[in-house]
Amino acid sequence: MFDHVTIRVSDREASERFYRAVLPSLGIEPSSEGEGFVEWDDFSVAQADAEHPVTRRLHIAFVAPTRENVDAFWRAGTEAGFRDDGAPGPRPEYGPDYYGGFLLDPDGNSAEAVHHDTLRSGGWIDHLWIRVADVEASRRFYETIAQYAGLFPGDGEPGRAQFRGASGSFSVVDGTPAENVHMAFGAHDNGTVRAFHDAATGAGYRDHGAPGERPEYHEGYFAAYVLDPDGNNVELVNHNRE
Numbered sequence: 500m501f502d503h504v505t506i507r508v509s510d511r512e513a514s515e516r517f518y519r520a521v522l523p524s525l526g527i528e529p530s531s532e533g534e535g536f537v538e539w540d541d542f543s544v545a546q547a548d549a550e551h552p553v554t555r556r557l558h559i560a561f562v563a564p565t566r567e568n569v570d571a572f573w574r575a576g577t578e579a580g581f582r583d584d585g586a587p588g589p590r591p592e593y594g595p596d597y598y599g600g601f602l603l604d605p606d607g608n609s610a611e612a613v614h615h616d617t618l619r620s621g622g623w624i625d626h627l628w629i630r631v632a633d634v635e636a637s638r639r640f641y642e643t644i645a646q647y648a649g650l651f652p653g654d655g656e657p658g659r660a661q662f663r664g665a666s667g668s669f670s671v672v673d674g675t676p677a678e679n680v681h682m683a684f685g686a687h688d689n690g691t692v693r694a695f696h697d698a699a700t701g702a703g704y705r706d707h708g709a710p711g712e713r714p715e716y717h718e719g720y721f722a723a724y725v726l727d728p729d730g731n732n733v734e735l736v737n738h739n740r741e
Contacts (some may be wrong), residue, residue, distance in 0.1 A: 506608065514605050517602075519614075584609050587612075638660040647651070679731070
């Protein structure tokens, strides 16, 4: 589903303290770090700057292997002094076996640990909820890029549109829009990356980076970027040379 999701933070040290406090309870440990960023495989935190403003009002849910891991996640956060956003427990409105616990990170993003019977495999991020100004406009954007990003329409209801991958999901939800979200989907070849960019810009969506290699990330990193209707940065990336 997600190749990676990056949030930009106002205070890297404060955000690192939060995620380092809670993610180990789910078995999630840092995989890489450098100047200005820390990464947990498909999730990363990076310092905001003038070119990359702070991410706000995002909801991100991490895979919890058991309900006990959900409890431990929430307990680790609250005992460290971070803000509660919903105590662990069943959430039948989301599914009959859905069990989640919620915290707020230092920038007010909602971080959840979730356990249910269709958890994402192959990554730590189970799902995102992105609040948007116009659900139908966002639905049209993601339908435009769906075939290139491996997305399929999921459960829908008034005020919400869901998209699923082979594993995991994200939803666009009516509300005060999230800001400055970056999510990347994987591609198996450079041609798909180019087709993604052509389809989006051809439909009138905003270019945010033409297809090409980004050697600053690693050799063979081939990506393109477009902005969704709320200005979130959506990437398609192929990590291998053709």
